[in-house]
Amino acid sequence: MGLDNSPDTTIWRYARRHGYDVLIKDEDFLRLVLSEGFPLRVGAVQNAQVPVVKLAEFLLTRLPQLREFLGAQTEFGMLLLRLG
Incomplete structure (x- = not known):
């Protein structure tokens, strides 16, 4: 997609424009929820x-929860997972 070094707002708007869900580990994106609304x-x-490796292991253990959240449900816009 060519967004590797793009500002957070550019990535955010791209996700919204193209209908992508977003998985983040950067708290700056949480501020965008307030200012820009959800993708x-x-x-x-x-x-x-x-x-x-540790992040990947963590996400794999949460895969059922992530699938449910990112699946057909549209009731909730944010899932907060805490590592450690």
Whole structure:
């Protein structure tokens, strides 16, 4: 998508424009929820400043919860997961 070094607002607006859900570990994106509104849905991982392997393991253990949240449900716009 070519957004690797883009500002958060650019990524946010791209996700909204293209109907993407967002999984984040950057708390700056949480501020965008207040100022810009939701893309479809936002999954936020707190305390995620860990090695990628540990973050991947954590997300894999939460996969059923993530699938339910990102599946057909449209009632909730944010899922907050806390690592550690």
